Amino acid sequence: MPFELFVALRYLKDQGSQTGLILAGIGVGVGVIIFLSALITGLQESIIERTLGSQAHVIVRPPEETPRLLPAGPGELRSVVVERPPQRVRSIEGWRQISSQLERIPGVTGVATTVTGPAIAVRGLGSIAISVRGIELERYQTIVDVESRLVEGRFDLAGARAVVGTELARKLGIGVGGRIRVQAAGDRGVVYTVSGIFDYNSVTLNESLVFVSLRGAQTLFGLSGGVSALELTGSDIFEAEALAELIRDRTGLDAQSWMSQNGDLLTGLRSQSMSSIMIQVFVILAVALGIASVLAVSVVQKAREIGILRATGTRAGTVTRIFLIEGAILGAIGSLIGIALGTFLALFFASMARNPDGSATFPIALTGALYGRSVAVAMLVGLVSAVIPARDAARMDPATAIRNG
Amino acid sequence: MAEAASRRLVLEVRGVRKTYGERVITEVLKGIDLELFAGDFCALTGPSGSGKTTLLNLIGLLDWPTSGQILIDGRETGPLTDQERTDLRGTALGFVFQFHHLLPAFSAIENVMMPLLARHGSPKPWIRERAAALLDEVGLSHRSHYRSTDLSGGEQQRVAIARALVVDPILVLADEPTGNLDTETSAYVMELLHAFNTRSGTSFLLVTHEPDIAEGCRRVVHMIDGCVDSDRVVANKTGG
Numbered sequence: 323m324p325f326e327l328f329v330a331l332r333y334l335k336d337q338g339s340q341t342g343l344i345l346a347g348i349g350v351g352v353g354v355i356i357f358l359s360a361l362i363t364g365l366q367e368s369i370i371e372r373t374l375g376s377q378a379h380v381i382v383r384p385p386e387e388t389p390r391l392l393p394a395g396p397g398e399l400r401s402v403v404v405e406r407p408p409q410r411v412r413s414i415e416g417w418r419q420i421s422s423q424l425e426r427i428p429g430v431t432g433v434a435t436t437v438t439g440p441a442i443a444v445r446g447l448g449s450i451a452i453s454v455r456g457i458e459l460e461r462y463q464t465i466v467d468v469e470s471r472l473v474e475g476r477f478d479l480a481g482a483r484a485v486v487g488t489e490l491a492r493k494l495g496i497g498v499g500g501r502i503r504v505q506a507a508g509d510r511g512v513v514y515t516v517s518g519i520f521d522y523n524s525v526t527l528n529e530s531l532v533f534v535s536l537r538g539a540q541t542l543f544g545l546s547g548g549v550s551a552l553e554l555t556g557s558d559i560f561e562a563e564a565l566a567e568l569i570r571d572r573t574g575l576d577a578q579s580w581m582s583q584n585g586d587l588l589t590g591l592r593s594q595s596m597s598s599i600m601i602q603v604f605v606i607l608a609v610a611l612g613i614a615s616v617l618a619v620s621v622v623q624k625a626r627e628i629g630i631l632r633a634t635g636t637r638a639g640t641v642t643r644i645f646l647i648e649g650a651i652l653g654a655i656g657s658l659i660g661i662a663l664g665t666f667l668a669l670f671f672a673s674m675a676r677n678p679d680g681s682a683t684f685p686i687a688l689t690g691a692l693y694g695r696s697v698a699v700a701m702l703v704g705l706v707s708a709v710i711p712a713r714d715a716a717r718m719d720p721a722t723a724i725r726n727g
Numbered sequence: 728m729a730e731a732a733s734r735r736l737v738l739e740v741r742g743v744r745k746t747y748g749e750r751v752i753t754e755v756l757k758g759i760d761l762e763l764f765a766g767d768f769c770a771l772t773g774p775s776g777s778g779k780t781t782l783l784n785l786i787g788l789l790d791w792p793t794s795g796q797i798l799i800d801g802r803e804t805g806p807l808t809d810q811e812r813t814d815l816r817g818t819a820l821g822f823v824f825q826f827h828h829l830l831p832a833f834s835a836i837e838n839v840m841m842p843l844l845a846r847h848g849s850p851k852p853w854i855r856e857r858a859a860a861l862l863d864e865v866g867l868s869h870r871s872h873y874r875s876t877d878l879s880g881g882e883q884q885r886v887a888i889a890r891a892l893v894v895d896p897i898l899v900l901a902d903e904p905t906g907n908l909d910t911e912t913s914a915y916v917m918e919l920l921h922a923f924n925t926r927s928g929t930s931f932l933l934v935t936h937e938p939d940i941a942e943g944c945r946r947v948v949h950m951i952d953g954c955v956d957s958d959r960v961v962a963n964k965t966g967g
Binding site: 323324325328332333335336626627630631632633634635636637638639640719720721724 | 784787789790809810813814816817818822824828829830831832833841842844845846847848849850890894
């Protein structure tokens with residue numbers, strides 16, 4: 323064991339209650355950080371999962387149709403009233419090429435082709451406005467895990483089969499094997515057999531979303547061989563807006579990120595993160611001041627011993643390292659106590675409130691990265707906090723320290 | 728002193744002055760000259776305030792002289808950096824203080840090992856063996872794992888002597904080593920110091936107020952008002 327570590331450990335042990343109290347202080351600080359981080363990260367992940375679990379990170383669509391004016395003839399003056407044309411379901415031109423282009427963008431983890439358009443679901447006298455989404459299940463599954471949402475039947479879209487939400491099924495009074503007529507604009511209609519029922523934990527989506535095969539939707543909306551949207555996911559959900567901007571620049575298409583479509587959610591998440599960071603910064607500051615004050619007192623208490631160590635051949639640098647190591651050890655052990663405390667608090671809190679389905683009302687995210695970061699931060703704070711006391715110890719004049727210490 | 732010429736000079740103090748204060752200057756040492764040879768056993772006596780401890784601190788490289796030179800084993804210490812002075816302290820000098828000044832968090836053997844641990848970085852078997860042998864020599868092998876706070880005053884001073892000798896120094900500086908001990912223990916401690924001096928040839932410079940202790944040394948340097956008043960060899964104590 324190196325000399326500095328040997329002395330630092332012995333001093334910490336010898337200080338007994340002083341060491342115990344500061345370890346408890348660091349433990350509580352780190353525990354609060356872990357508890358808050360786990361809770362806020364868990365809540366955010368849950369919110370994001372609920373929001374993005376049913377949608378892609380970026381959706382690429384053809385640009386909106388705009389009216390084009392015929393150029394006026396020479397010397398001709400025309401007065402025109404420009405009316406915006408109604409937006410219809412249109413295909414992306416050259417979508418195969420664009421799709422493979424998107425797949426090559428670094429950070430893109432999945433691209434799916436879809437045909438999405440408005441329609442009305444009719445059963446008997448009942449009808450509901452719906453959004454029909456034509457997908458290739460295997461590819462769509464890479465960006466949104468739809469199969470895991472299935473609560474009844476199978477996710478089978480072959481032929482004229484459709485998967486509907488729980489609300490739509492309830493309102494139209496149908497179950498698996500039931501039939502509905504889907505009526506699109508232009509008097510195009512298809513009768514589908516319900517093969518499965520999903521639950522997205524969203525009344526709106528459960529009522530309005532209907533999955534059919536890509537080919538079926540192409541037929542319904544008159545887009546033979548075309549797709550109305552390319553939906554994709556990226557490795558970092560918070561980079562979605564940058565990705566959308568890149569796609570707009572490269573393709574000239576209309577690319578919308580989940581962030582631009584959920585502005586309020588994003589602001590809420592950012593505010594939550596900021597408040598969490600602020601709390602953590604102040605806790606770290608309090609911990610740092612605690613360690614620094616304990617070590618400063620320790621240096622004063624041990625002035626004579628430091629003088630003796632210096633007199634008997636211990637270099638100033640060695641004395642500095644002894645106190646730096648003390649700080650780091652306090653940080654390391656304190657963080658382990660904090661991990662235990664934070665984990666206990668988080669698990670206890672999560673077990674206190676449960677949803678009817680048994681899941682935690684306050685989901686928590688206790689990860690190895692969080693623990694690793696906490697230990698690293700606490701050790702660093704311990705080291706930094708020890709700098710001033712360690713410097714003071716090393717600067718002590720041995721003769722004065724022995725005489726007055 | 729004729730034989731001194733053939734002996735190794737371990738300490739030379741040349742015209743050392745020491746002043747304190749900036750506005751009101753107090754001159755504590757007024758030009759000290761002193762030589763100590765290998766194997767010397769010298770007492771430094773004088774009334775309180777005569778500058779004995781100040782001189783000891785300067786020789787021990789714990790303080791800097793205002794002017795003058797201090798050579799240890801022929802090496803001029805004035806130009807040395809703080810680190811070089813520390814290293815020289817740790818290899819050539821040993822300290823014994825009046826109040827023992829052991830480290831209370833450590834056991835007797837760890838206190839003795841401390842100067843070698845500071846120099847060599849980590850506990851090695853030979854360091855422990857050397858410390859154990861020295862503790863045995865001062866008659867404390869049975870107390871080697873006692874905390875210093877659990878030892879009597881005399882035992883603590885014996886541990887401090889072992890600590891001073893563990894680096895095999897050329898000069899041991901002792902500031903009132905018996906000042907806090909009863910007569911019997913004082914005599915035992917002095918016996919130990921003389922025995923080490925005779926056996927290893929290590930030089931000793933002792934600050935003392937006690938005439939008996941001083942007369943037990945081979946040489947007595949008496950200081951008054953920051954000057955060497957007398958430097959004499961004690962009758963029947965010459966040689967060695």
